[in-house]
Amino acid sequence: MTGLMVMFSTDRSVLHVRIEADAGRIKDVAVAYSETRDALYEDLRKEFSADLPRWHAQLIKADLTLRFSEPDILFAEGSSELKPAFKDILNDFFPDTWEF
Numbered sequence: 462m463t464g465l466m467v468m469f470s471t472d473r474s475v476l477h478v479r480i481e482a483d484a485g486r487i488k489d490v491a492v493a494y495s496e497t498r499d500a501l502y503e504d505l506r507k508e509f510s511a512d513l514p515r516w517h518a519q520l521i522k523a524d525l526t527l528r529f530s531e532p533d534i535l536f537a538e539g540s541s542e543l544k545p546a547f548k549d550i551l552n553d554f555f556p557d558t559w560e561f
Contacts, residue, residue, distance in 0.1 A: 498522075
């Protein structure tokens with residue numbers, strides 16, 4: 462019985478060490494993600510800060526979403542065709558990749 466108690470205590474200690482190591486790795490990944498997201502936000506903000514007011518858009522830091530405040534810029538009412546102004550915006554984002 463004593464042997465079982467020692468084994469259980471040892472297993473528990475090893476498990477505790479593994480959990481702490483995993484928590485450390487998870488924290489490292491979370492920090493790296495946050496730093497990368499913040500750097501991407503700053504790069505996008507610098508690149509498009511002059512364009513955002515003209516586009517009636519804002520860049521959301523939390524998830525790097527580009528939110529347009531005037532949906533009329535995207536499509537004509539009742540149409541699936543992109544408006545020329547929105548095509549220009551997309552071409553700013555994807556230069557030399559494809560033409561919208």
